Amino acid sequence: MSRLVFDSSSDPYPVNTFLETASSYSxxxxxxxxxxxxxxxxxxxxxxxxxxxxxxxGREWEILLVDDGSTDRTRAIAQGIAGVTxxxxxxxxxxxxxxxxxxxxxxxxxxxxxLLFTDADTVHEPGHLRLxxxxxERHKAGMLSYSPxxxxxxxxxxxxMPLIFSELSMTYSPAKIxxxxxxxxxxNGQFILVRREVYQHIGGHxxxxxxxxxxxxxxxxxxxxxxxxxxxxxxxxxxxxxxxxFGAMWEGWTKNLALLFGNPLPMAGMKLVQFAxxxxxxxxxxFMWQTTGRWTVAGLLLLVWLRxxxxxxxxxxxxxxxxxxxxxxxxxxxxxxxxxxxSWFQHTMTRRVSWKGREYAGGR
Numbered sequence: 001m002s003r004l005v006f007d008s009s010s011d012p013y014p015v016n017t018f019l020e021t022a023s024s025y026s027x028x029x030x031x032x033x034x035x036x037x038x039x040x041x042x043x044x045x046x047x048x049x050x051x052x053x054x055x056x057x058g059r060e061w062e063i064l065l066v067d068d069g070s071t072d073r074t075r076a077i078a079q080g081i082a083g084v085t086x087x088x089x090x091x092x093x094x095x096x097x098x099x100x101x102x103x104x105x106x107x108x109x110x111x112x113x114x115l116l117f118t119d120a121d122t123v124h125e126p127g128h129l130r131l132x133x134x135x136x137e138r139h140k141a142g143m144l145s146y147s148p149x150x151x152x153x154x155x156x157x158x159x160x161m162p163l164i165f166s167e168l169s170m171t172y173s174p175a176k177i178x179x180x181x182x183x184x185x186x187x188n189g190q191f192i193l194v195r196r197e198v199y200q201h202i203g204g205h206x207x208x209x210x211x212x213x214x215x216x217x218x219x220x221x222x223x224x225x226x227x228x229x230x231x232x233x234x235x236x237x238x239x240x241x242x243x244x245x246f247g248a249m250w251e252g253w254t255k256n257l258a259l260l261f262g263n264p265l266p267m268a269g270m271k272l273v274q275f276a277x278x279x280x281x282x283x284x285x286x287f288m289w290q291t292t293g294r295w296t297v298a299g300l301l302l303l304v305w306l307r308x309x310x311x312x313x314x315x316x317x318x319x320x321x322x323x324x325x326x327x328x329x330x331x332x333x334x335x336x337x338x339x340x341x342x343s344w345f346q347h348t349m350t351r352r353v354s355w356k357g358r359e360y361a362g363g364r
Contacts, residue, residue, distance in 0.1 A: 024111045025060060025061050025062050025111045025112040025113070026055070026060050026061055026112060026113050026114065026133070027060075027061040027062075027112045027113070027114045027115075027116060027129060027133065028061070028062050028064060028106075028110035028111060028112030028114070028115050028116070029047055029061070029062065029063045029064065029112075029116045029118060029129070030064050030066060030103060030106030030107065030110060030115060030116065030117050030118075031043065031044065031047075031063065031064065031065045031066065031106075031118055031119070031120055032066045032068055032089075032098075032099050032102035032103050032106065032117070032119070032120070033065060033066065033067055033068060033070065033074050033078070033102075033120040034067075034068040034069060034070055034074070034098060034099075034102070034356050035070045035071060035072045035074060035356060035357075036070070036072075036074050036120035036121065037070075037072040037073040037074050037077060038244060039120055039121045039241065039244075040065070040074050040077055040078060040120040041077045041078075041081065042123055043118075043119075043120050043121065043122050043123060043124075044063065044065065044077075044078060044081045044084050045081060046122075046123045046124040046125075047063050047118075047124055047129070048063065048081060048082065048083050048084065049126055050124065050126065050127065050128075050129045050130070051083070052127070052130075055130060057083040058083050061112060061129075062085060062110070062111065062112065063083060063084045063085065064084075064085050064087060064106045064109060064110060065078040065084050065085070065086050065087065066087045066088075066089050066102040066103070066105050066106040067086065067087065067088050067089065067102075068089050068098050068099070068101070068102040069089070069091065069098070074120075075088070085109075087105060087106065087109060089101060089102045089105040090105075095209055095210050096209040096210065097209065097210065097211070097212060097214065097358075097360055098355075098356070098358055099189075099214065100205040100208060100209050100210075100211070100214050101205070101209070103117050103204075103205045103214075104204060104205040104206055104209075107199065107204055107205065110196075112196065113195070113196055114133055114136075114193060114194070114195055114196065115193070115194050115195075115196060115199055116129065116132075116191070116192070116193045116194075117189065117191075117192045117194070118190060118191050118192070118238075119189060119190045119191075119240065121190070121240050121241050121242060122148060122190050122191065122238050122239065122240045123238065123239050123240070124237065124238050125236060125237055125238065125239075128234075128236070128237040128238065131237070132144060132146070132191075132193050132237065133193065135230075136193055136195070136230065139178075139228070139230050140228050141228040141229060141230035142194065142195050142198035142222055142227035142228040142229070143187065143192065143193070143194040143195070143198060143218070143219065143222045143227070143228065143229050143230070144192075144193045144194075144230045144231075145186075145187035145188050145191060145192045145193070145215070145219065145229075145230070145231045146188065146190075146191040146231075146232065146233075146234035146237055146238055147188045147190075147191075147231070147232065147233045147234065148188070148190050148191060148234065148235070148237075148238040148239050148240040149235035149238070149239040149240070149320070150165065150239070150240060150241075150242065150321070151239055151240065151241040152241070152321075152325065153241075153244075154246070155328075155331070156246050156249065156332070156335065157243065157246075157249060158324075158325045158328065158329075158332075159325070159328055159329050159330075159331040159332030159335070160249070160253075160329075160332035160335050160336055160339075161242075161319070161321065161325070161332075162316050162319040162321040162325050162326050162329045162332075163316065163319070163329055163332050163333065163336045164253065164257075164319075164336065165318075165319035165320065165321065166315050166316045166317070166318045166319035167261065167267075168186075168260065169318040169319065169320075170315065170318065171260070171261060172184060172186035172231075174231050174232050174233070177219075177223075177229060177230075177231040178229070178230050178231060178232075180223075180226060180228075180229075183223070183224075184223075185216070185219040185220045185222070185223035185224075185229060186215075186216050186219050186231060187215045187216060187218060187219035187229075187231060188215060188231070189214065189215035190238070190240045190242075191234070191237075191238050192215060192218065194218075194222075198222065198227045198228075201225065201227065202218065202221040202222060202225060202227070203221070205218075207221060208221075210360075210361070212255055212256070212259060212353060212355075212360055212362075213256060213259040213260065216259075216260070219231070233320055235320065250339070251354060251355060252355065253339050253343065254339060254342050254343045254346055254353065255343070255346075255353045255354070255355050255360075256343070257339055257340055257343035258340075258343035258344050258346070258347040258348070258362075259347070261340070264340040264341070264343055264344040265340070265341065265344050267340055268336075268337040268338075268340035268341045268344070269337075271333050271334075271336050271337040271340070272333075272334070272337050274308075274312065274333060275330065275333040275334055275337070277305070277308050278305075278308065278309065278312065278330050278333070279330075281301055281302070281304060281305035281308070282301075282302065282305055284301055285297075285298040285299075285301040285302050285305070286298070288301065312330070313326065313327075316329050346362055347362035347363045348362070348363065350362065351363060
């Protein structure tokens with residue numbers, strides 16, 4: 001284990017020492033982390049366990065943990081894991097988000113032919129880093145991104161997260177993302193594998209320095225320049241627990257939803273109508289039967305309700321969440337509507353969003 005300190009105070013964009021030389025590793029894994037003491041250990045241990053005969057950590061590939069101003073035990077935990085190089089990122093320069101600057105800091109020291117940017121809340125299954133590189137090569141992808149299996153706890157997460165991920169799967173269809181003839185592009189910042197020269201060609205995180213949704217912005221650059229973009233759901237390779245409290249989930253989706261979905265207000269309204277249909281129609285049917293005794297009207301209402309419910313669950317099933325979570329997800333519809341409205345308000349009216357103790361300009 002080694003420790004580096006990167007200070008960009010005098011020059012926020014120093015030249016990468018390795019830009020003019022051949023890569024000495026097949027892969028550099030870059031993990032930006034800010035106050036991640038509750039998950040960074042599991043992440044780094046799962047990465048370090050990827051080593052195997054002929055592909056040894058520290059000889060053929062490397063792990064760079066970039067500490068982004070943590071005030072907890074993140075750095076100390078990382079320093080205790082063999083094979084991990086721990087770096088300290090300086091405070092992000094004006095116009096940079098913290099994560100983009102931490103990723104850029106890691107890149108400046110990276111020596112891999114491939115770069116994997118992965119979040120500290122991910123856990124990687126054995127052997128899948130090499131398989132990801134093989135997959136990218138096979139599909140001629142300059143950038144490969146995985147959507148991890150999401151680990152959720154508590155009623156709010158279990159009802160809300162399937163809704164959001166089903167909407168993401170509809171808005172950012174993997175089939176369309178992987179089709180070079182479409183303009184649809186997306187990536188999940190929890191797992192972005194990119195070839196070194198592709199990252200350089202698009203300008204890396206410097207090109208999206210002020211963008212809150214930097215993963216989608218990077219994917220758009222790759223797609224527009226026809227450098228090969230591939231995206232898929234990969235539960236066999238990586239899992240992630242995005243949020244460990246309701247407050248973190250509320251703040252995180254407030255930051256992202258208005259950028260992920262270009263019409264958050266109409267979408268919030270549609271979700272409220274959807275909730276009214278799911279809850280209101282059976283109540284109305286019962287009322288009609290109790291007050292008029294007309295089974296025909298009540299029965300027709302129930303048929304309409306069943307049809308609406310079938311369409312709802314077909315959509316939510318695209319989230320890849322467990323059956324029970326999808327089943328109880330209607331309880332999260334009002335919460336999703338509230339988050340969509342709040343995200344719109346923060347990005348459009350206040351023009352400010354916050355994340356992990358920092359504020360950023362909204363609308364980008």
